[in-house]
Amino acid sequence: MLPTEDVIWVGEELQRRFGLPFWQFTLTATDANRFAIRMAREITQRKFVLVFNYCYHGTVDETFITINQDGPGPRRGNLGPPVNPTETTKVIEFNDIDALETALSPGDVACVLAEPVMTNIGIIHPELVYHDMLRQITQKTGTLLVIDETHTIISGPRGYTGEYRLKPDMFTLGKPLAGGIPAAVYGFSHEVAERFHAS
Numbered sequence: 001m002l003p004t005e006d007v008i009w010v011g012e013e014l015q016r017r018f019g020l021p022f023w024q025f026t027l028t029a030t031d032a033n034r035f036a037i038r039m040a041r042e043i044t045q046r047k048f049v050l051v052f053n054y055c056y057h058g059t060v061d062e063t064f065i066t067i068n069q070d071g072p073g074p075r076r077g078n079l080g081p082p083v084n085p086t087e088t089t090k091v092i093e094f095n096d097i098d099a100l101e102t103a104l105s106p107g108d109v110a111c112v113l114a115e116p117v118m119t120n121i122g123i124i125h126p127e128l129v130y131h132d133m134l135r136q137i138t139q140k141t142g143t144l145l146v147i148d149e150t151h152t153i154i155s156g157p158r159g160y161t162g163e164y165r166l167k168p169d170m171f172t173l174g175k176p177l178a179g180g181i182p183a184a185v186y187g188f189s190h191e192v193a194e195r196f197h198a199s
Contacts, residue, residue: 017158018171020187029150029174030058032186033113036170037062039188040111040144043195048109050143052094056120057113057148058174062089094118095127100134104141111144111170116160119151131166138169144192150174150184 014023026032037049037060049062054075057063064078065085072091074084085091090109092099103109116131118124138145147168152160153176161171169192174184188196 014185014187017162018187019162019167020171020189022189022193023185023187026184026186027182028058029148029172029184030060032172032174032184033057033060033063033146033148036146036172036186036188037111037113039192039196040146040170042199043192044110044142044144046108046110046143047088048090049088050090050092050100050103050109050112052114052118053091054121055113055115055118056151057115058150060113061085063113065089065091067091067093094124095130097130097133097137100137104137104143107141109141109143111146112138113146113148115148115150115152116164116166117152117155131164135167144169146170146172148172150176 011023015021024035026035051057051063051065053067055063061082062085064075065072066075072086090103092103112134114134117126135145145168147161147166149159149161149171150173153173156163159173160166161168169189171187172184177183177185
């Protein structure tokens with residue numbers, strides 16, 4: 001079935017709420033995150049994804065990494081990922097600006113995949129300047145910023161992104177989107193669209 005006129009209204013509403021012009025639907029937030037990561041890797045031609053320790057991004061293989069006593073490694077209980085996540089992913093603690101700069105400075109990270117507020121191990125709020133610094137450092141290093149609002153959309157009708165005027169390159173949203181019907185979206189900026197089309 002071809003899209004109906006309702007799709008146009010939904011797309012315009014997503015643009016209004018979250019500030020990104022292009023949107024694609026998926027069935028799950030996990031898929032939305034996977035597509036965002038694939039696009040980021042294609043655009044940047046970089047291998048790594050950066051996530052925060054004990055983040056929540058569905059069942060994306062790259063996100064099942066933690067900081068163990070011996071350094072980064074798979075999370076305990078992780079069920080057979082196709083590769084060890086240390087081969088695809090860098091992990092740092094949330095709110096650690098020095099670690100963020102260190103991780104991104106080699107120029108090998110395609111994207112930072114971030115919840116704007118950590119939700120998987122309790123609620124960890126960003127420090128006052130953290131999101132400003134995250135945006136500045138990702139832009140300086142040519143790293144795309146993907147904000148996953150699957151949990152934090154409860155911040156308001158425009159999610160945490162809209163309420164706090166975040167400026168991600170890409171945005172993902174899942175569970176609450178369709179009132180219980182499996183649906184998710186990922187959105188992206190004009191620049192991402194142009195770079196993806198040119199790649």
